[in-house]
Amino acid sequence: MAEGRAPITMSDVARAAGVSTATVSRVVNGHYGVSASTTAQVRSAIERLGYESSLVATSLRRSRTNVLGLVTHSFQSYTAEVLKGVMQALRRSGFDLIIYANSDLYGTYSEGWEQRHLTRLSGTLTDGCIVVTPWGDVQSRTPVVAIDPARDSTMPSVTADNLAGATTAVEHLLGLGHRRIGFIAGRSSLAAAWSREEGYRRALAGAGVPIEPGLIGRGDFNPESAAPLARELLKRPDPPTAIFAASDGMALEVLEVAKDLGLTVPGDLSVIGFDNIPESELTEPGLTTVDQSMYQLGYEAARMLKSLVTGDWEGPRQILLPTSLVVRGSTAPPRTHRTRHPHLAAQISGHTR
Amino acid sequence: MAEGRAPITMSDVARAAGVSTATVSRVVNGHYGVSASTTAQVRSAIERLGYESSLVATSLRRSRTNVLGLVTHSFQSYTAEVLKGVMQALRRSGFDLIIYANSDLYGTYSEGWEQRHLTRLSGTLTDGCIVVTPWGDVQSRTPVVAIDPARDSTMPSVTADNLAGATTAVEHLLGLGHRRIGFIAGRSSLAAAWSREEGYRRALAGAGVPIEPGLIGRGDFNPESAAPLARELLKRPDPPTAIFAASDGMALEVLEVAKDLGLTVPGDLSVIGFDNIPESELTEPGLTTVDQSMYQLGYEAARMLKSLVTGDWEGPRQILLPTSLVVRGSTAPPRTHRTRHPHLAAQISGHTR
DNA sequence: CCTGGAAACGTAACCGATAACGATTGCAGT
DNA sequence: ACTGCAATCGTTATCGGTTACGTTTCCAGG
Numbered sequence: 001m002a003e004g005r006a007p008i009t010m011s012d013v014a015r016a017a018g019v020s021t022a023t024v025s026r027v028v029n030g031h032y033g034v035s036a037s038t039t040a041q042v043r044s045a046i047e048r049l050g051y052e053s054s055l056v057a058t059s060l061r062r063s064r065t066n067v068l069g070l071v072t073h074s075f076q077s078y079t080a081e082v083l084k085g086v087m088q089a090l091r092r093s094g095f096d097l098i099i100y101a102n103s104d105l106y107g108t109y110s111e112g113w114e115q116r117h118l119t120r121l122s123g124t125l126t127d128g129c130i131v132v133t134p135w136g137d138v139q140s141r142t143p144v145v146a147i148d149p150a151r152d153s154t155m156p157s158v159t160a161d162n163l164a165g166a167t168t169a170v171e172h173l174l175g176l177g178h179r180r181i182g183f184i185a186g187r188s189s190l191a192a193a194w195s196r197e198e199g200y201r202r203a204l205a206g207a208g209v210p211i212e213p214g215l216i217g218r219g220d221f222n223p224e225s226a227a228p229l230a231r232e233l234l235k236r237p238d239p240p241t242a243i244f245a246a247s248d249g250m251a252l253e254v255l256e257v258a259k260d261l262g263l264t265v266p267g268d269l270s271v272i273g274f275d276n277i278p279e280s281e282l283t284e285p286g287l288t289t290v291d292q293s294m295y296q297l298g299y300e301a302a303r304m305l306k307s308l309v310t311g312d313w314e315g316p317r318q319i320l321l322p323t324s325l326v327v328r329g330s331t332a333p334p335r336t337h338r339t340r341h342p343h344l345a346a347q348i349s350g351h352t353r
Numbered sequence: 354m355a356e357g358r359a360p361i362t363m364s365d366v367a368r369a370a371g372v373s374t375a376t377v378s379r380v381v382n383g384h385y386g387v388s389a390s391t392t393a394q395v396r397s398a399i400e401r402l403g404y405e406s407s408l409v410a411t412s413l414r415r416s417r418t419n420v421l422g423l424v425t426h427s428f429q430s431y432t433a434e435v436l437k438g439v440m441q442a443l444r445r446s447g448f449d450l451i452i453y454a455n456s457d458l459y460g461t462y463s464e465g466w467e468q469r470h471l472t473r474l475s476g477t478l479t480d481g482c483i484v485v486t487p488w489g490d491v492q493s494r495t496p497v498v499a500i501d502p503a504r505d506s507t508m509p510s511v512t513a514d515n516l517a518g519a520t521t522a523v524e525h526l527l528g529l530g531h532r533r534i535g536f537i538a539g540r541s542s543l544a545a546a547w548s549r550e551e552g553y554r555r556a557l558a559g560a561g562v563p564i565e566p567g568l569i570g571r572g573d574f575n576p577e578s579a580a581p582l583a584r585e586l587l588k589r590p591d592p593p594t595a596i597f598a599a600s601d602g603m604a605l606e607v608l609e610v611a612k613d614l615g616l617t618v619p620g621d622l623s624v625i626g627f628d629n630i631p632e633s634e635l636t637e638p639g640l641t642t643v644d645q646s647m648y649q650l651g652y653e654a655a656r657m658l659k660s661l662v663t664g665d666w667e668g669p670r671q672i673l674l675p676t677s678l679v680v681r682g683s684t685a686p687p688r689t690h691r692t693r694h695p696h697l698a699a700q701i702s703g704h705t706r
Numbered sequence: 707c708c709t710g711g712a713a714a715c716g717t718a719a720c721c722g723a724t725a726a727c728g729a730t731t732g733c734a735g736t
Numbered sequence: 737a738c739t740g741c742a743a744t745c746g747t748t749a750t751c752g753g754t755t756a757c758g759t760t761t762c763c764a765g766g
Contacts, residue, residue: 080433410752
């Protein structure tokens with residue numbers, strides 16, 4: 001509770017123990033060259049005064065700080081999952097974590113934030129950094145691992161195999177017999193969005209199904225962006241029998257829109273997402289999706305960074321994590337003869353909240 | 354991508370611009386006493402070299418850093434929601450955020466982590482800190498705001514009105530006609546857990562319903578802890594007709610257990626939670642719960658801290674945020690004549706995944 | 707031309723800690 | 737007693753940036 005108390009510095013301890021700051025430093029860091037009795041004296045003074053070394057001062061002088069950094073622009077469910085993985089990888093590792101997030105001073109985020117944040121931290125404070133979804137490559141004195149970097153990035157990174165995942169998703173729909181498959185894309189500036197769209201195109205091409213530009217909606221990974229696009233797709237004279245959304249958040253919106261329009265899922269429309277966020281398991285019906293384990297992304301990135309810092313990394317510097325199809329209730333074969341009777345449909349699908 | 358590049362320091366800029374570091378500092382901080390032409394020279398050098406001031410070095414010398422800190426022990430859904438609120442409150446405020454999380458070096462967390470982390474940061478790096486669920490009070494040179502502090506804490510804090518919320522929840526059940534109401538408690542060391550249990554007791558006492566110790570299970574807020582407790586409660590010869598769980602995570606487990614036992618919700622059993630996490634809206638039926646807006650907790654804590662730092666805080670130093678009952682499908686009046694026919698129940702509640 | 711004073715800029719102390727280095731002490735070996 | 741080597745500990749430069757203070761420059765006013 002107390003505020004305004006001047007912080008205890010190393011020289012306070014030194015004075016109390018009757019030694020120099022150098023000796024205190026040696027005791028604190030367990031270095032060689034301090035007698036047992038002096039050590040005890042210093043320890044006692046530290047205890048008595050409640051001294052704790054300043055992270056800032058230490059990092060300024062030292063090369064290793066045993067603190068890893070993570071810089072991110074915004075803070076969303078995605079980021080939270082990643083963080084859980086990072087923390088798990090860091091448990092009992094001796095590394096602490098510092099997350100740096102900016103307050104978005106310029107309204108929309110100005111390009112180059114990754115580099116600016118990184119420079120401010122990486123100067124001395126951290127031994128290495130994880131950067132979440134950077135737009136471009138960055139330079140740093142210490143190792144950096146990117147999660148979901150830009151498409152042409154050459155930095156060490158961890159990415160989900162978005163291309164394979166998206167291909168599998170669309171092939172799943174094709175295998176069920178769908179031929180008219182809509183797509184709601186993500187923010188085009190991100191590599192993940194590009195890969196998922198490319199997977200959609202390749203799967204269709206592989207099955208000899210022509211690509212209709214009219215069946216592709218341009219979203220931005222934001223759930224809200226998906227609703228109008230889904231509405232547009234489903235109100236066409238020749239609507240798709242299935243929709244693949246580039247993220248679960250957007251797919252859940254598609255489910256809502258379908259319900260609003262009186263369409264049953266998966267009876268009238270199959271829906272498939274990407275990400276496998278926790279919420280996708282709880283809807284009725286459950287959302288078929290592609291699991292990319294954001295938790296795993298964070299976990300692997302932290303593991304890699306740890307090793308890069310200690311210098312014992314053997315594996316590849318660009319990791320592609322596998323994705324897997326999670327089939328739940330939102331996908332099924334299309335109706336051979338498509339009819340639409342909302343009241344009938346509701347009866348089949350069971351009541352909803 | 355590039356690694357190992359020596360960071361650009363202020364003296365590099367000074368050399369390039371042909372001035373002293375003092376002048377560069379003045380330009381960077383917009384201080385008085387630099388001619389327009391010199392300013393231009395320095396600016397150009399900064400641009401050319403890509404200089405960014407070191408957070409560490411700056412904070413060591415300066416009192417204000419425009420960085421707020423948040424220290425937390427673990428990283429869960431709760432923390433993530435709080436963080437979203439904090440970030441929102443900090444948008445365009447000019448304050449950046451640093452989150453410090455430890456790597457749990459000692460297995461289970463050692464008491465006093467709040468104080469240790471705080472001291473390390475608060476020495477110089479941050480202008481103030483938010484501490485999430487501290488066990489005890491802390492001392493700091495700079496302002497500190499606690500979220501969900503210990504019961505007898507006197508530090509500035511933001512807490513949800515757990516007592517009123519829990520009372521309302523149980524009164525809701527009583528109003529529906531329930532008299533045998535089970536309770537699954539949270540970790541007793543946390544103030545929130547104590548308040549919620551107290552609310553349970555007061556509501557029952559207020560209605561003249563005797564408290565049965567056998568209807569109280571001792572959980573720890575962890576979802577996994579709730580399943581065996583729920584099972585135990587429901588297998589009693591005289592099972593409760595409703596269960597109030599001290600957190601949504603635990604309440605969701607109760608729903609699972611009920612399903613396993615062939616009980617329908619809310620037909621055979623009413624379930625009510627606390628927190629209103631996003632998942633609670635998506636279950637079938639939706640979970641009736643008490644909303645405490647963890648987002649709001651974070652938002653208010655950040656707003657308060659900001660003002661404490663700038664010295665213009667007028668309001669009370671201990672904020673109690675209101676809670677509200679969110680009624681969804683998991684609560685209903687008890688069966689007057691309780692019967693248990695799983696197949697019959699399934700028919701009523703609709704099919705589940 | 708001289709002076710005064712403000713503007714412009716450099717010098718150096720300083721923040722808290724670390725580490726290279728030097729200085730002091732203790733003790734064994736001769 | 738003297739040398740030599742460890743063990744122990746203090747002194748000081750240093751990290752990158754900030755700021756009090758001192759110095760130089762420049763121009764207006766006399």
